[in-house]
Amino acid sequence: MNYQLIPKDLRPIAEKVEAQQRISETDALALYGTNDLNALGMIANVARERKNGNYATYIHNRYINYSNICILSCQFCAFAAKKRDAHAFEYAIDEIVQTVRDALRLGVTEVHMVGGLHPNLKKDWYLDLLRRLRALDSQLHIKAFTAIEVRHLAQRVFKMPIRDTLETLREVGLGSITGGGAEIFDPVVRDQICRGKETAAEWLDVHRTWHSMGGRSTCTMLYGHIETLAHRADHLRRLRQLQDETGGFTGFVPFAFEPTQAHGTLSHIKRASAFEQLRNLAVSRIYLDNIDHLTAYWVSLGLPLAQVSLSYGVDDLHGTILEEKIFHMAGATTPQQQTIAALEHAIREAGREPMQRDSHYRHISPRQTSAMLATSAPAEFAYATLAVIPSEVEEPRCKTHS
Numbered sequence: 001m002n003y004q005l006i007p008k009d010l011r012p013i014a015e016k017v018e019a020q021q022r023i024s025e026t027d028a029l030a031l032y033g034t035n036d037l038n039a040l041g042m043i044a045n046v047a048r049e050r051k052n053g054n055y056a057t058y059i060h061n062r063y064i065n066y067s068n069i070c071i072l073s074c075q076f077c078a079f080a081a082k083k084r085d086a087h088a089f090e091y092a093i094d095e096i097v098q099t100v101r102d103a104l105r106l107g108v109t110e111v112h113m114v115g116g117l118h119p120n121l122k123k124d125w126y127l128d129l130l131r132r133l134r135a136l137d138s139q140l141h142i143k144a145f146t147a148i149e150v151r152h153l154a155q156r157v158f159k160m161p162i163r164d165t166l167e168t169l170r171e172v173g174l175g176s177i178t179g180g181g182a183e184i185f186d187p188v189v190r191d192q193i194c195r196g197k198e199t200a201a202e203w204l205d206v207h208r209t210w211h212s213m214g215g216r217s218t219c220t221m222l223y224g225h226i227e228t229l230a231h232r233a234d235h236l237r238r239l240r241q242l243q244d245e246t247g248g249f250t251g252f253v254p255f256a257f258e259p260t261q262a263h264g265t266l267s268h269i270k271r272a273s274a275f276e277q278l279r280n281l282a283v284s285r286i287y288l289d290n291i292d293h294l295t296a297y298w299v300s301l302g303l304p305l306a307q308v309s310l311s312y313g314v315d316d317l318h319g320t321i322l323e324e325k326i327f328h329m330a331g332a333t334t335p336q337q338q339t340i341a342a343l344e345h346a347i348r349e350a351g352r353e354p355m356q357r358d359s360h361y362r363h364i365s366p367r368q369t370s371a372m373l374a375t376s377a378p379a380e381f382a383y384a385t386l387a388v389i390p391s392e393v394e395e396p397r398c399k400t401h402s
């Protein structure tokens with residue numbers, strides 16, 4: 001690192017990072033306070049390249065939101081609906097299975113599935129869904145349910161302890177749980193953006209339990225609303241603590257609050273700037289020294305900014321997704337999917353080496369799919385042709401669940 005390019009007040013922190021020493025919460029706040037984004041990027045890049053070299057990964061995945069009907073009404077959420085609402089939706093298991101079957105023909109390796117806290121779906125519905133997805137392809141990784149959904153299932157649906165609920169879900173196909181629902185851990189902020197939602201301790205405990213069972217998961221942070229920088233540093237500290245304890249987090253995925261459809265006390269908030277999003281990613285990379293991967297969620301950042309973030313600590317561009325609803329119901333104007341070609345082009349142009357990964361961020365070769373073999377076409381072509389098949393379900397046009 002060229003210390004001449006690092007402002008004096010950040011040099012002690014840069015020296016710690018270079019010496020592989022852990023930075024403190026106070027250091028994190030100092031990093032959040034700097035306007036020298038390039039210096040911050042240089043420091044983050046040291047941590048990024050030490051962990052991941054020049055590789056930048058992506059996953060070929062398919063998002064599924066099985067229903068947006070939810071018993072909660074988080075203030076930041078434009079995705080959830082009550083049953084009577086015009087934009088409420090709920091897919092039948094057959095529809096979901098068909099969607100995933102189509103996605104498998106495109107070579108996806110993961111289905112990522114979350115929904116609202118549904119008031120009526122029964123235990124058998126969830127188990128049947130997972131069983132049928134598992135039966136489609138034994139290699140498909142089923143990443144499903146936020147910690148909030150897991151608690152909902154345990155308490156209100158399965159009526160079982162968290163561990164037994166997770167064990168039951170795993171027996172029928174669950175591969176890993178998602179990182180959503182963390183928002184910002186501070187209880188005062190939580191009360192203002194998602195009143196009634198599980199506490200930080202409850203969110204962390206679901207992941208702790210899953211990790212103790214040998215499971216892996218990702219973790220998230222929803223920022224850029226009413227939280228302070230100290231709240232963000234506190235959030236990162238709690239994640240780092242749990243990771244010290246369990247080692248079960250594979251990656252961290254921060255995303256900015258999407259304010260377009262916000263209502264009530266959050267309606268005045270402006271979207272986090274590109275500068276702020278890069279700064280937050282870089283600070284996260286430097287602080288979370290025990291989490292191997294940092295994902296730029298292009299749905300929130302947009303692919304152009306996600307590409308730039310590869311120089312600010314990021315080593316992963318998430319995935320193809322194929323159909324994102326949550327941010328788009330909140331007003332995101334980014335595309336709802338990416339092609340492998342677009343992700344790889346973005347990575348190469350940024351001077352990194354693209355690599356497809358699995359759900360645990362391990363490098364893999366693309367799957368040979370029936371569609372590719374039938375057309376003898378390159379993966380991107382097969383993907384592009386099939387990706388325009390209209391969704392088999394009429395989508396309500398609107399949108400946001402984490």
Ligand code: SF4
Pocket residue numbers: 068070071072073074077078079080115116117148194197400401402
């Ligand atoms: S964020 Fe999740 S739990 Fe909260 S209202 Fe939206 S769907 Fe429901």
